[in-house]
Amino acid sequence: MHSSKKQFLVLEIAKINLRHNALLSIAVAVLLCLVTPFLIGTANLDRNSAAMPLEMFVSLIGIVLLTPVFQPEQNEEIDDLVSSKYCSTAKVHLIRTVYSVGIAALLICVFTVYMKMQSCDVAPILAFGTIADALFLGSMGMLTSALTGNTVIGYMPPLLYYALNIGMGPKLGSFYLFSMITGSYTAKLWLFVAGMLMMAAALFYQRIRKRMV
Structure with missing residues (x-):
């Protein structure tokens, strides 16, 4: 009975936060996926070429979905309101993080299936690698937002790191975001672990x- 009450509470918190805090981020993430085929080819691609739209465009949804996790409580009035509730703020943040990661993974998997239907040579490893990129970039924004107490500033480091990858390329070694384009997948494990740690x-x-406080 106690367990079912806790599950119900978690679902209620997730539902309320999805409705009031996450809809805009989800809409932007979906829009990014929808416009990607118009920005870069997503049909009849070999394995390395198929990695390009995933790594260079779709992975950006991690920034969109994860960076604003702490944004509502950066408003003092909302922070006081959440703090006065029966559920801890830490638990609310964890629930937001879990559903944000889940939505990012779902969108990436759906886009990968779409590319498969477009006769691209895609495999589960491409989806995992893109999820690793999304988690790494998103968690970088999330950590910056936590440290600075400012979500807007939180968007800057992951976007700068993305630009750095375009400029430096494989010189970044195990933390190169676009390694699957070159046929290398080892970096994705490092990016995934680093993302989880951040x-x-x-x-x-x-x-x-x-x-x-």
């Missing part, structure tokens, strides 16, 4: 910061 650090810092 995500955990952001959630932990936000929790500690809240206790210190």
